[in-house]
Amino acid sequence: MKEEAALEVVDVSCVFRVNQGFMKGTKALHAVNGVSLKIPKGKVVGLVGESGCGKSTLANILLGLQKPTSGNVLYSGSSADSFSQRHIARRIQPIFQDPYSSLNATKSIKSIISLPLRVHRVGAPADWDRKVYEMLDLVGLPRRVAQSFPSQLSGGQRQRVAIARALIMRPEVIICDEPTSALDVSVQSQILNLLQDLRQELGLTYLMISHNLAVVEHMADRVAVMYLGRIVEEADAATLFRAPSHPYTKALLSSVLTPDPHLGVPDTQLGTVFPNPIDPPSGCSFHPRCAACMDICREQAPQPQINGAHMAECHLDTAAAG
Amino acid sequence: MIDMSLSPLRGQQTAEEILEPSPMSKLRRRIFKNHSFMIGAAILIVILVCALVAPLLAPHDPYELDLSKRLINPFWHDKKTDAEFMLGTDKIGRDYLSRLIYGAQISLLIGFSTILISGVIGTALGVTAGYFGGRVDMMVNFIINTRLAMPVFLVAMAAVVAFGASLHVVILVLGLFLWDRFAVVMRSITMQARDLDYVKAARAIGCSTPHIIIREIFPNVLSSLTVVATVEMANAILLEAALSFLGFGVQAPTPSWGLMLNEGREYMFFSPWLLALPGMGLFLLVLAINLFGDGLRDVTLERER
Ligand SMILES: Nc1ncnc2c1ncn2[C@@H]1O[C@H](COP(=O)(O)OP(=O)(O)OP(=O)(O)O)[C@@H](O)[C@H]1O
Ligand SMILES: [Mg+2]
Numbered sequence: 341m342k343e344e345a346a347l348e349v350v351d352v353s354c355v356f357r358v359n360q361g362f363m364k365g366t367k368a369l370h371a372v373n374g375v376s377l378k379i380p381k382g383k384v385v386g387l388v389g390e391s392g393c394g395k396s397t398l399a400n401i402l403l404g405l406q407k408p409t410s411g412n413v414l415y416s417g418s419s420a421d422s423f424s425q426r427h428i429a430r431r432i433q434p435i436f437q438d439p440y441s442s443l444n445a446t447k448s449i450k451s452i453i454s455l456p457l458r459v460h461r462v463g464a465p466a467d468w469d470r471k472v473y474e475m476l477d478l479v480g481l482p483r484r485v486a487q488s489f490p491s492q493l494s495g496g497q498r499q500r501v502a503i504a505r506a507l508i509m510r511p512e513v514i515i516c517d518e519p520t521s522a523l524d525v526s527v528q529s530q531i532l533n534l535l536q537d538l539r540q541e542l543g544l545t546y547l548m549i550s551h552n553l554a555v556v557e558h559m560a561d562r563v564a565v566m567y568l569g570r571i572v573e574e575a576d577a578a579t580l581f582r583a584p585s586h587p588y589t590k591a592l593l594s595s596v597l598t599p600d601p602h603l604g605v606p607d608t609q610l611g612t613v614f615p616n617p618i619d620p621p622s623g624c625s626f627h628p629r630c631a632a633c634m635d636i637c638r639e640q641a642p643q644p645q646i647n648g649a650h651m652a653e654c655h656l657d658t659a660a661a662g
Numbered sequence: 663m664i665d666m667s668l669s670p671l672r673g674q675q676t677a678e679e680i681l682e683p684s685p686m687s688k689l690r691r692r693i694f695k696n697h698s699f700m701i702g703a704a705i706l707i708v709i710l711v712c713a714l715v716a717p718l719l720a721p722h723d724p725y726e727l728d729l730s731k732r733l734i735n736p737f738w739h740d741k742k743t744d745a746e747f748m749l750g751t752d753k754i755g756r757d758y759l760s761r762l763i764y765g766a767q768i769s770l771l772i773g774f775s776t777i778l779i780s781g782v783i784g785t786a787l788g789v790t791a792g793y794f795g796g797r798v799d800m801m802v803n804f805i806i807n808t809r810l811a812m813p814v815f816l817v818a819m820a821a822v823v824a825f826g827a828s829l830h831v832v833i834l835v836l837g838l839f840l841w842d843r844f845a846v847v848m849r850s851i852t853m854q855a856r857d858l859d860y861v862k863a864a865r866a867i868g869c870s871t872p873h874i875i876i877r878e879i880f881p882n883v884l885s886s887l888t889v890v891a892t893v894e895m896a897n898a899i900l901l902e903a904a905l906s907f908l909g910f911g912v913q914a915p916t917p918s919w920g921l922m923l924n925e926g927r928e929y930m931f932f933s934p935w936l937l938a939l940p941g942m943g944l945f946l947l948v949l950a951i952n953l954f955g956d957g958l959r960d961v962t963l964e965r966e967r
Contacts, residue, residue: 403866429868442859445685446881456867489685505863 343380345417346513346545347402347432350376352411353569354397358618369618371397372408373569379513384539384546386560386577388553388592390614394569395549399517402547404428430460433506437518439498443490449501450486456509475504478541479534496527500534507538513545520555532559553592557581565589568617568625575650585652587630624655632656692961699957705950713766721748722757724764724917731755736935749939752925758936761917762943768918769899769947772833776898777891779837784844785887791845792852793875799849806845814839814901822910832911836898847890851883885962892955896948903944919944 351374357366371394379385389395400406401413404425413420415431433456436442443452453475454468463471473483479500490498499519506514516535520528532555539546548559556563557577564574565588573586584590615621621628627637636655645657693699712719728751735742736750736758743750749759791802818835825831855861856879864878903920905911912918914925919940926936 400862405862405865424868425865426868429866432866434863434866436859436863438859442863444860444864444878444882446884455864455869459867459869459873491685492683502863505867 343383345378345414346381347379347547348377348414348417349398349402349408350412350414352376352398352401352408352413354394354401354406355409367618370569370620371617372401374411375566375569375571377564377571377574379545379547380562381512381545382543383561384548384559386556386563387547387549387566388551388556388563389566390551392614392617393566394617395566396517398566399434399515399547399549402513402515403432403434426460429456429511430509431511432513432515433509433511435499435502435506435514435516435519438522439495439502440490440522442502443498445490447489448486449488449490449493452490452501453486453504453508456505460509462509471508472504475508478507478538479504494527495523496530499523499527499531503531503534503538507542510542511544513547515547515549517549518551519548521550521552528555535559553581565592568615568620570625570653571651572626572654573650573652575652579650585650585657586654587632587656588626591629591631624653689961693957696957696961698953699961702950702953702955702957705946706954709766709947709950710770712763713770716763716767720757720760720763721746722760724756724760725915726756728755733929733933735933736939750933750935752922752936753929756915758939761922762919762939764917765919765922765940765943766947768829768912768916769902769944771829772836772902773895773899773951775833776836776840777895779833780839780841780894780898781844781887781891783838784841785848787841788845788848789852789875789879789883792849793856793871793879795853795856802845802849806842809839809842812839815905818901818905819910822905827910827913829912829916832902832905836901840894840898840901843894844887844890847886848883851886852879855879855882885958889955889959889962892951892958896951896955899944899948899951 352372353370353374354372356369356371358369359366373394375394375398377385377387377398387395387398397406401408404413404420404423415423415428420428447455450469450472453472457463457468457471469486472486476483476486481497481500481504485493485497485501490501493501514535519535520531523531535546536559538544546559548556550556560577562574563577563580564571565580565586566572567588573580573584573589580589581593584593615625615628623639624630624637624642627633630637634655640655642653642655642658644651644653647657731744731747731751732753732755733742734744734747734751734755737743737745737748747757747759749757749762752758752761787802787805791799814836817839818832821831821835852875861874861878864874869878902911902918903923906918906920907924909924912921914921922940923937926933926940929936
């Protein structure tokens with residue numbers, strides 16, 4: 341457990357004021373609600389959860405793009421307040437979901453990949469071209485795409501360009517926000533394997549956000565499960581997939597399609613309603629959808645139960661521990 | 663589940679995969695296929711060239727009057743024509759063709775300088791409001807609404823009364839008043855662009871806000887800006903003609919088409935060409951600009967699809 345954290349958040353919350361319509365005032369939306377997460381150096385941490393649970397908001401906080409309402413972000417142990425955005429940019433870079441909107445359509449590939457070098461004035465301008473070509477080799481693109489524009493490339497090629505742009509400054513941490521969900525299945529595994537190779541070659545640390553459990557299982561050393569702005573379970577990937585303890589994690593795992601067509605579409609027992617984050621349920625925010633809901637769940641929010649490297653936030657564990 | 667056994671295919675991307683022609687060549691091909699763009703551009707270029715080389719093209723000095731040669735008919739009449747004055751002369755004997763050519767200069771000058779001033783004001787306001795949102799947006803919206811509450815025509819008349827009528831006053835008034843459409847369009851486009859991932863990526867790289875607005879977002883809104891500019895240019899040219907016609911715009915003896923319409927008014931029934939010719943000029947110019955703008959919109963919108 342005592343590994344050095346490349347990146348750490350301590351009890352961060354992010355509250356948005358949401359307009360309720362004309363003259364109705366605003367309401368608080370807790371997109372991220374008291375999350376603590378440690379990303380150890382050189383490891384891959386997976387973050388899973390349904391749409392709207394606050395994964396991207398957490399990623400934005402880590403990237404310094406969103407100021408947390410409260411809590412602390414630590415880069416290698418020092419508080420984010422002592423870093424400028426340019427500092428953060430050199431250590432942490434994002435890869436976004438949609439490679440169609442993450443590349444500026446009016447710029448050439450060369451200009452897109454070299455933008456970080458130009459902004460940070462790294463090295464001599466004469467070297468920039470060479471560095472761009474090196475990156476293209478690294479991500480498996482032919483050098484001649486340097487002159488082309490994003491609209492001339494396929495989705496997978498664009499995502500490779502986005503990866504090249506993220507890596508050209510040699511950052512320590514890459515935040516991948518669903519890096520493959522916008523791609524064809526055949527291309528997905530290529531990109532994931534590329535990310536895997538690059539990690540080994542360059543010693544990178546990843547935060548891998550996904551709602552595809554297969555991706556996380558394949559890539560991650562540690563997995564955090566997020567629900568309605570909170571991390572409800574966190575454990576080593578092997579442990580979590582073998583012995584999940586939170587009912588939400590269990591439901592998520594059971595929702596993965598099995599290869600056997602006779603079993604049909606699995607029943608997640610989750611129902612369809614994701615609760616409104618503006619108006620979260622009382623007690624444990626998962627209780628309306630929980631298969632094992634008890635009386636206490638409706639009234640009292642569970643405290644995190646830490647059992648070795650396994651953390652879960654559920655009254656079942658509290659009962660078992662007590 | 664995903665088949666993870668596929669090889670990474672690194673370095674195996676072949677050159678054949680990049681078959682798409684470059685966006686520039688695709689754009690060029692679409693431009694040549696777009697009739698309204700081509701027709702508009704052709705007329706516009708003719709008028710532009712006429713205006714630029716007016717001193718070479720015009721057979722006479724547009725200000726030189728000869729009272730002995732008043733109201734000479736243009737060449738298609740059989741009576742009272744003069745080979746020296748192809749399109750006749752006006753009521754004080756000035757060559758009408760020369761005045762028409764120099765009139766194009768005035769119209770284009772008004773059009774271009776107006777959209778230059780109003781484009782800068784409107785784009786700056788709109789992009790700022792769209793990018794920053796919130797309070798800044800509210801303030802800009804207030805300014806836009808204030809501007810929309812003021813009728814250009816009345817303000818122009820008031821300005822003329824206050825500062826006297828001249829070309830400069832007309833350009834300044836139109837430039838300072840026709841920026842609302844620029845602001846509204848730029849604001850909404852910037853708002854959409856602001857949330858796209860490439861802007862987020864630029865911020866994560868550590869680009870400064872001015873860099874993001876000017877170097878990243880602006881090139882993406884440029885095509886919409888050009889379309890708005892054509893609409894505003896046509897608008898400005900017509901407004902100048904109207905103001906000059908009413909005597910609140912360009913003053914005699916400057917050869918403005920609007921002013922020529924006014925001067926020809928009394929002779930409407932005996933020498934209708936005095937009205938028809940500058941009217942045709944205005945009609946052609948505005949039509950060309952609108953065709954050009956429409957074509958441009960089609961061509962660039964198709965690119966975004
Ligand atoms: N700028 C914002 N203003 C107001 N609400 C926001 C803002 N950004 C996000 N939210 C809200 O915060 C919640 C979490 O959003 P977030 O984008 O982090 O979810 P997510 O887990 O990334 O979802 P997805 O899987 O769909 O990407 C959502 O309910 C969203 O509506
Ligand atoms: Mg997201």
